[in-house]
Amino acid sequence: MNVLEKIVNSVNSFSKSERKVADVILANPQTTIHSSIAALAKMADVSEPTVNRFCRRLDTKGFPDFKLHLAQSLANGTPYVNRHVEEEDGPEAYTAKIFESTMAALDTARQRVDINAINRAVDVLTQAKKISFFGLGASASVAHDAQNKFFRFNVPVVCFDDIVMQRMSAINSAEGDVVVCISHTGRTKNLCDIAAIARENDATVIGITAYDSPLAKECTLVLSLDVPEDTDMYMPMASRVAQLVLIDILATGFTLRRGSKFRENLKKVKDSLRGSRFDKKDFN
Amino acid sequence: MNVLEKIVNSVNSFSKSERKVADVILANPQTTIHSSIAALAKMADVSEPTVNRFCRRLDTKGFPDFKLHLAQSLANGTPYVNRHVEEEDGPEAYTAKIFESTMAALDTARQRVDINAINRAVDVLTQAKKISFFGLGASASVAHDAQNKFFRFNVPVVCFDDIVMQRMSAINSAEGDVVVCISHTGRTKNLCDIAAIARENDATVIGITAYDSPLAKECTLVLSLDVPEDTDMYMPMASRVAQLVLIDILATGFTLRRGSKFRENLKKVKDSLRGSRFDKKDFN
DNA sequence: GGATATATTGTAATTAAATTACAGATTGCG
DNA sequence: CGCAATCTGTAATTTAATTACAATATATCC
Numbered sequence: 076m077n078v079l080e081k082i083v084n085s086v087n088s089f090s091k092s093e094r095k096v097a098d099v100i101l102a103n104p105q106t107t108i109h110s111s112i113a114a115l116a117k118m119a120d121v122s123e124p125t126v127n128r129f130c131r132r133l134d135t136k137g138f139p140d141f142k143l144h145l146a147q148s149l150a151n152g153t154p155y156v157n158r159h160v161e162e163e164d165g166p167e168a169y170t171a172k173i174f175e176s177t178m179a180a181l182d183t184a185r186q187r188v189d190i191n192a193i194n195r196a197v198d199v200l201t202q203a204k205k206i207s208f209f210g211l212g213a214s215a216s217v218a219h220d221a222q223n224k225f226f227r228f229n230v231p232v233v234c235f236d237d238i239v240m241q242r243m244s245a246i247n248s249a250e251g252d253v254v255v256c257i258s259h260t261g262r263t264k265n266l267c268d269i270a271a272i273a274r275e276n277d278a279t280v281i282g283i284t285a286y287d288s289p290l291a292k293e294c295t296l297v298l299s300l301d302v303p304e305d306t307d308m309y310m311p312m313a314s315r316v317a318q319l320v321l322i323d324i325l326a327t328g329f330t331l332r333r334g335s336k337f338r339e340n341l342k343k344v345k346d347s348l349r350g351s352r353f354d355k356k357d358f359n
Numbered sequence: 360m361n362v363l364e365k366i367v368n369s370v371n372s373f374s375k376s377e378r379k380v381a382d383v384i385l386a387n388p389q390t391t392i393h394s395s396i397a398a399l400a401k402m403a404d405v406s407e408p409t410v411n412r413f414c415r416r417l418d419t420k421g422f423p424d425f426k427l428h429l430a431q432s433l434a435n436g437t438p439y440v441n442r443h444v445e446e447e448d449g450p451e452a453y454t455a456k457i458f459e460s461t462m463a464a465l466d467t468a469r470q471r472v473d474i475n476a477i478n479r480a481v482d483v484l485t486q487a488k489k490i491s492f493f494g495l496g497a498s499a500s501v502a503h504d505a506q507n508k509f510f511r512f513n514v515p516v517v518c519f520d521d522i523v524m525q526r527m528s529a530i531n532s533a534e535g536d537v538v539v540c541i542s543h544t545g546r547t548k549n550l551c552d553i554a555a556i557a558r559e560n561d562a563t564v565i566g567i568t569a570y571d572s573p574l575a576k577e578c579t580l581v582l583s584l585d586v587p588e589d590t591d592m593y594m595p596m597a598s599r600v601a602q603l604v605l606i607d608i609l610a611t612g613f614t615l616r617r618g619s620k621f622r623e624n625l626k627k628v629k630d631s632l633r634g635s636r637f638d639k640k641d642f643n
Numbered sequence: 644g645g646a647t648a649t650a651t652t653g654t655a656a657t658t659a660a661a662t663t664a665c666a667g668a669t670t671g672c673g
Numbered sequence: 674c675g676c677a678a679t680c681t682g683t684a685a686t687t688t689a690a691t692t693a694c695a696a697t698a699t700a701t702c703c
Contacts, residue, residue: 090680108427112661122682127662138661139423139689143392146430160611166478169615173608174469178462185458194450213507219500220599312607315504316600323596324457327444331453374651396690406653411691422690423660 078144079104081133089132095119096129100145108146112138173312180302180313181320187301188321196296197328199279203253205231209241209269210257213311217257217283217318224326228333238265245269248278255281259314261288270294283318362428363388365417373416379403380413384429392430396422457596464586464597465604471585472605480580481612483563487537489515493525493553494541497595501541501567501602508610512617522549529553532562539565543598545572554578567602 082097089097099119100107107115116123130141159176160169200206206225210218215236222234235241248254254273258266261284270280270293282294291297302317366381373381383403384391391399400407414425443460444453484490490509494502499520506518519525532538538557542550545568554564554577566578575581586601 092681109424111659113659123661124663124683125681128681139426140393142423142427143430146427147433149431160615162615164615166481166612167474169611170472170474170477170608171469173611174465174604177604177607178465181458181462181465185455188454190451190454193454197450213504216500216503216507219503220497223497223500316603319600319603320458320461323461324454327453327457328450331444331446331448376652395688397688407689408654408691409652412652 077148078133078135078141079148085133089129092119092121092125093129093132095121096126104145104149108142108149177313177316180317184300184302184317184320187299189299192296192298193321193324193328196281196298196325197332199253199281199296200225200325200329201332202251203230203279204251205233205248205253207244207248207252207254207273208232208234208257209245209254209266210236211238211263211266213315214257214259214318217315217322218255220319221255221257221322221326224322225329228326228329238269241265241269242272245272245278246276248273248276250277252278253281254278255283256290256294257283257318258288258290259285259311259318261285261290263290266290267293283321361432362417362419362425363432369417373413376403376405376409377413377416379405380410388429388433392426392433461597461600464601468584468586468601468604471583473583476580476582477605477608477612480565480582480609481616483537483565483580484509484609484613485616486535487514487563488535489517489532489537491528491532491536491538491557492516492518492541493529493538493550494520495522495547495550497599498541498543498602501599501606502539504603505539505541505606505610508606509613512610512613522553525549525553526556529556529562530560532557532560534561536562537565538562539567540574540578541567541602542572542574543569543595543602545569545574547574550574551577567605 079101082101086094086097096115096119099115110118112123112126116126119126127138130136130138133141133144135141135144160172164172208218208221208225210216218234218236222232225232233244235244245254252273254270256266256270261282267290270282270290273280274293274295279296280294282290282297284290284294284297284299286297286299286301291299298321300314300317300321302314363385366385370378370381380399380403383399394402396407396410400410403410411422414420414422417425417428419425419428444456448456492502492505492509494500502518502520506516509516517528519528529538536557538554540550540554545566551574554566554574557564558577558579563580564578566574566581568574568578568581568583570581570583570585575583582605584598584601584605586598
């Protein structure tokens with residue numbers, strides 16, 4: 076385990092002086108790895124053996140060994156152990172924290188995601204006559220993104236962020252159509268309705284939502300992410316990124332399933348954009 | 360630069376004995392970081408001062424410092440390798456690869472992002488009379504997401520993914536207004552026009568785009584991400600995720616700047632959603 | 644080709660750093 | 674309040690790293 080995390084986790088088992096050492100190290104991990112035990116002891120206002128004991132308590136052989144571990148932790152990219160943004164964080168701190176917590180969220184998402192479900196979802200999508208992406212509020216932008224990606228596959232794709240349009244679209248769905256409902260909580264009533272309506276009309280409903288949620292119950296197939304969300308900010312952040320990555324995965328699975336000649340189709344779409352863009356070289 | 364790479368690169372400038380040291384280190388880097396200078400000297404069959412001189416030649420302060428650098432290189436070398444999806448990948452493989460390459464992209468984005476620019480952007484946003492988010496195609500969903508986040512701050516926020524609406528909105532902008540233009544390549548002609556128009560009308564234009572692009576040239580302030588994009592798939596993936604995280608960061612900076620009482624405002628917005636949702640406990 | 648200069652390497656001495664042993668201080672508990 | 678257990682610091686010791694210098698090898702020039 077990462078030494079920095081270890082320090083934070085075992086803060087309780089430290090003695091008073093050891094905690095002083097921990098505080099100094101956590102406050103300036105970068106300087107610590109370039110300090111001698113004497114310098115660190117002075118900074119923490121403790122004696123040198125105390126620092127040494129601190130190192131040993133963390134299952135390292137001594138101070139030099141501890142510095143080695145610390146250096147590796149820092150390189151690994153976890154300077155800010157506490158990944159939650161706090162009131163007094165400066166731009167440097169909150170930027171790092173948000174990047175890191177997002178990466179951490181993606182990491183857990185990767186571990187928890189159900190590959191089988193993904194495979195079945197790709198199956199269903201490749202066979203779809205029409206694909207609809209529905210999301211409300213925060214999840215609407217994810218739906219838009221999905222539309223943008225699947226649209227390139229030359230498949231009928233629809234995306235609505237308006238309840239009424241979604242409803243009409245759901246009522247008009249038929250067998251062979253696939254409806255993808257996106258909601259982090261899975262507790263948005265309107266979206267549950269949409270899922271139910273679509274199913275009643277024989278569409279296959281894929282839910283990108285929390286497992287065991289009301290929405291999940293209405294779906295044919297559930298893709299759950301279960302990302303830990305920092306609710307302090309009252310804004311969905313990591314969950315939405317994870318949803319986007321999931322969309323990427325579905326789109327990738329789609330193209331792979333369709334085979335190589337299909338990929339030329341994608342290139343055509345991309346090339347079509349050329350006219351609307353400045354050339355890569357000759358501007359300034 | 361990575362010490363290991365440095366060793367490989369400067370192999371030519373080493374003397375005979377120094378090369379012996381280099382060989383031993385490259386052969387067992389892991390044991391090296393846990394060895395004393397004496398042990399390493401013995402392994403390489405050279406004297407201790409030779410090892411020390413070797414370390415100095417690599418711009419380190421001495422042997423302990425060298426070990427520190429080496430430890431960091433080793434940790435840095437194996438986070439998540441940027442792995443490209445291949446034709447024959449199964450669901451398990453491409454799922455893992457996409458997660459990992461996204462995480463890798465976020466990692467480089469974090470390292471390259473300009474904290475100062477972020478801070479200034481937050482500055483500008485907190486003082487804005489009106490905030491507009493503009494994106495086209497793939498970047499439209501990022502703009503939507505931004506709108507969704509900043510909307511909660513009770514600031515006038517506007518978001519258009521339609522060129523005509525963007526144009527009209529840009530023309531109507533005035534001093535104190537902030538226009539955020541989002542484009543991965545920064546070469547979308549229409550968006551460059553929008554940026555120019557907005558600036559002519561005294562708005563502050565923030566570009567979330569490639570550094571040194573035509574769009575960047577039209578902006579007051581550029582937030583560049585420079586994420587390596589896997590163009591094999593002909594779909595923007597990692598770049599969009601990075602953009603989203605950047606929006607998260609700006610939004611977070613915004614709330615922090617506004618202070619704690621402001622955060623209650625966010626809670627109110629969130630609570631307002633309650634009526635549209637199923638209760639957390641009593642369904643099934 | 645040999646003599647001198649230059650660079651390289653090693654030995655031994657020195658210095659710096661880390662660790663240990665032990666004593667004094669503090670805290671908790673009866 | 675006093676004893677025991679746990680911390681903490683001082684000083685001694687050990688270990689590791691560095692420096693100074695000498696010896697050796699290598700290159701250069703006449």
